Amino acid sequence: MRTNFFLVMLVACAALTSCTSDAAPATTIPPRMAKNHGRSDRIRAAAAFTSRYASSPFAGWKVRAEAAGPLCNVLVIRTPIVMEGAMVDAMHHGDGEYEIDDGGVQRFYLEETFRGVAYRDGSDRIWTYGAVKEAEVEELEPCH
16 A cells, blocks of 8 residues: 555656655656666766767767766767657657667656656757756756
8 A cells, every 4th residue: 555655646746846865766667667877877877878879879979878957867868860749759768769778768767767858959959858848948057
């Protein structure tokens, strides 16, 4: 019964952006899967993400990921190609030929405890998922 209460509270909290913190992503990833990452862990995770795409069928897209924001908890993915919404959705969810890792970018950003992900293409169009807003992306500084 206690576990069910926890899951209900986690789902309710995930719907509110005020529940978002550095330690918990703003969605319902099972607690056993979530890692407790800090700034340097997320910076390394973004670099590993970039490496995986560089050695994938998407190498020509020149996908680059970086941790950004004061807590380094936003995953920013950039590519010089111009994308369509359906392409971004497929990449995010790991659908069909857009799947690099099981579960796509969505699974990656949740497991690595990013609070959200922002995609930016060659036309400077932005798509966001999780607890990050498009207006906020312009202000985010990359973490080093």
